[in-house]
Amino acid sequence: MRINRVILWTLLLLIVETAVIPWLVPPAWTERLLPHLAFIMTLFVAGFGGRHHAFLFGLGFGLLQDILFYGNLIGPYGFGMGLLGYMAGLVAERRAFTLVFFIWIVVVGGGLLDTVVYLIYKLFRLTDLSYSFVFYWQIAPTTLLQLLFALLIYVPVRRYLVKPSLASGEDNPE
Amino acid sequence: MRNKRLFILMIGLIVFIAIMGFTLGRKKLTWPEKFINDAVGTVQGVFYRPVGAVADFFRDLGRLSDVYKENELLRQTVAQYTQDQIRFNMLEAENKRLQEELNFTERQKQLDNYRYLIAQVVGSTSNPYEKTIKINLGSRDGVKPDMAVTTVDGLVGIISRVSTFTSTVKLITDLDENSAAGMPVSATVLDKETQSFGIIEYDKESSNLIMTKIDERDPLAVGDKVITSGLGNVFPKGIIVGTVESRQVGVFGLTHTAVITPAAKFDHLREVFVVVVPDVDGP
Numbered sequence: 001m002r003i004n005r006v007i008l009w010t011l012l013l014l015i016v017e018t019a020v021i022p023w024l025v026p027p028a029w030t031e032r033l034l035p036h037l038a039f040i041m042t043l044f045v046a047g048f049g050g051r052h053h054a055f056l057f058g059l060g061f062g063l064l065q066d067i068l069f070y071g072n073l074i075g076p077y078g079f080g081m082g083l084l085g086y087m088a089g090l091v092a093e094r095r096a097f098t099l100v101f102f103i104w105i106v107v108v109g110g111g112l113l114d115t116v117v118y119l120i121y122k123l124f125r126l127t128d129l130s131y132s133f134v135f136y137w138q139i140a141p142t143t144l145l146q147l148l149f150a151l152l153i154y155v156p157v158r159r160y161l162v163k164p165s166l167a168s169g170e171d172n173p174e
Numbered sequence: 175m176r177n178k179r180l181f182i183l184m185i186g187l188i189v190f191i192a193i194m195g196f197t198l199g200r201k202k203l204t205w206p207e208k209f210i211n212d213a214v215g216t217v218q219g220v221f222y223r224p225v226g227a228v229a230d231f232f233r234d235l236g237r238l239s240d241v242y243k244e245n246e247l248l249r250q251t252v253a254q255y256t257q258d259q260i261r262f263n264m265l266e267a268e269n270k271r272l273q274e275e276l277n278f279t280e281r282q283k284q285l286d287n288y289r290y291l292i293a294q295v296v297g298s299t300s301n302p303y304e305k306t307i308k309i310n311l312g313s314r315d316g317v318k319p320d321m322a323v324t325t326v327d328g329l330v331g332i333i334s335r336v337s338t339f340t341s342t343v344k345l346i347t348d349l350d351e352n353s354a355a356g357m358p359v360s361a362t363v364l365d366k367e368t369q370s371f372g373i374i375e376y377d378k379e380s381s382n383l384i385m386t387k388i389d390e391r392d393p394l395a396v397g398d399k400v401i402t403s404g405l406g407n408v409f410p411k412g413i414i415v416g417t418v419e420s421r422q423v424g425v426f427g428l429t430h431t432a433v434i435t436p437a438a439k440f441d442h443l444r445e446v447f448v449v450v451v452p453d454v455d456g457p
Contacts, residue, residue, distance in 0.1 A: 018297040019222035023229040030441040034300040071304030
């Protein structure tokens with residue numbers, strides 16, 4: 001994993017996520033489609049770069065996002081993305097990294113991230129929505145959109161950001 | 175090995191809950207936060223504004239047929255406006271004379287003299303539980319926390335965090351009635367300012383504003399325009415919030431609640447106004 005290049009690209013993605021995506025989503029869906037592009041890159045890092053990289057990567061970008069849009073508290077995304085990046089890395093190290101496996105990771109990871117964030121807001125009583133409503137209203141559509149996006153960037157990420165020795169799935173030196 | 179992992183997870187959990195608890199009620203930002211906000215905010219603006227202009231262009235193309243009708247309506251409004259202007263000038267002159275006679279202090283006279291700062295939106299969050307947007311005005315331009323933010327249509331939010339060149343705006347869709355955070359916005363009804371009173375909140379599941387704590391004998395009726403009342407002098411008065419859609423008896427039966435359709439749209443914002451209330455404690 002060419003980690004420096006990935007960090008640069010993810011910074012760009014974070015800006016796209018907050019400045020471009022809101023314009024592309026139709027007005028009726030703005031509350032429902034809130035993709036976390038930096039999190040998808042964290043999952044790529046987990047798959048190709050190992051769990052420790054993914055943990056630091058998720059923690060850093062999660063905290064960056066928290067600080068940039070500091071409404072009530074700092075930390076939900078830092079915590080969620082760090083934890084899920086590590087867990088995704090843990091799972092990825094035991095399985096062959098195939099496309100089907102990656103789809104699973106994106107769907108489950110995306111759902112879990114939104115769930116973790118929801119639980120944190122519930123814990124601090126900042127939201128009183130029920131989980132079933134949140135799941136139907138926001139988590140499910142967002143996860144599907146994230147999956148679409150992940151599939152779109154899967155090939156370029158593999159080709160340009162992963163070193164040839166790692167992309168072939170052999171044991172890595174890191 | 176497994177124990178160590180669990181141990182680290184527990185420590186991480188505790189540290190994060192501490193951070194979240196610590197940052198929960200805080201208003202000031204430390205310098206690293208300000209620096210990150212300003213640096214990224216500048217880059218966000220470079221993307222957000224051009225993309226917004228292009229998106230708006232295509233949306234406007236779709237609305238071309240409405241333009242003629244809108245133009246007609248605007249012409250009528252302008253005609254009415256010129257008449258109101260004359261009336262307004264007379265009333266203002268009289269008001270000033272009366273204030274002089276009643277020996278108003280300079281502070282009291284300046285109280286309603288709001289300044290509107292125009293701000294460009296540079297980004298919007300992807301966090302579903304606290305809808306915030308970012309604008310390109312900061313403490314350098316005189317923006318302070320808890321100032322009102324409006325569009326040409328009506329109230330959209332409240333300044334929540336300020337750094338040097340950018341600030342974060344919490345949308346009024348975040349004023350959840352059952353949440354621990356949030357600041358009450360007192361509201362009244364246009365033309366019945368002295369008799370009507372209520373608190374504005376937001377109901378996420380029906381995406382409407384709710385006005386609560388309305389008195390039983392309140393003259394508020396369906397179709398009335400709701401504006402901010404400015405009681406307490408922290409929040410400016412006379413900002414349009416929305417239109418009353420229905421009114422019913424509240425949960426406990428003592429007061430009434432009203433459903434209000436917001437006047438402003440909260441998505442796809444490009445330009446907003448920050449309302450600066452004259453400094454009450456200042457010289």
